[in-house]
Amino acid sequence: MLENNSAHNPSTGSETLSSDEFSIHRQLVFWLFVATATLTAGTALLLLGADQEKNGFEKLTILPIVAVSGTLGAFVSALRRLYSFQHVLPVSRFKGLAGDANLYLIAYSSIPPLIGSIAAVILYVVFASGIIKGDLFPAFNCEVDKCDQFLDFLRHWKPALATDYAKAVVWGFVSGFSERFVPDILNRLSEKANQDN
Secondary structure (H helix, E strand, C coil): CCCCCCEEECCCCEEECCHHHHHHHHHHHHHHHHHHHHHHHHHHHHHHHCCCHHHCCCCCCHHHHHHHHHHHHHHHHHHHHHHCCCCCCCHHHCCCCCCCCHHHHHHHHHHHHHHHHHHHHHHHHHHHHCCCCCCCCCCEEECCCCCCCHHHHHHHEEECCHHHHHHHHHHHHHHHHCCCHHHHHHHHHHHHHHHHC
8 A cells, every 4th residue: 555654854855755656756767768768769760761762761751750859858858857856646646556556657657748749749730830930930831832732731831941840849849848838829829819809
């Protein structure tokens, strides 16, 4: 049975983790580290082989790279919180969790990267739509004569320059790293749309 025996450490002004909390913390760090390392290595291999036809890789589009960037941003954010021993799991609500927690902890540690990936894709579409423009944000253009269909958007509506590709990847990472970033943007856009109506 999991007990929340956290004690306040007067010398540091912070709470120390109980043995059960530390066990859960250790498992979260392990799963997030393994997932981050695997995703990073997989992405590096894909990028290295992307232009080598002999390996059967097709040319990668930017959208999956932006999604992976958001995932990595979320992993980095979660690992930073875990590294600082912040309470990321509501231990007192889950009695008996420490015993057979592996599947639960894998699912729990997968939530931030999943949200980061979705947020990165949403932000990319916001940029691609032209709703938000400026020097800090990627500019887009159509690689063919016209892009008026959804498939044209997926295949041919891309960042205009190499720097715009880089901006898209950076903003993808930021959207995963900062949990509130994309929801705040969407809230502002929604408020602006309501004011305009």
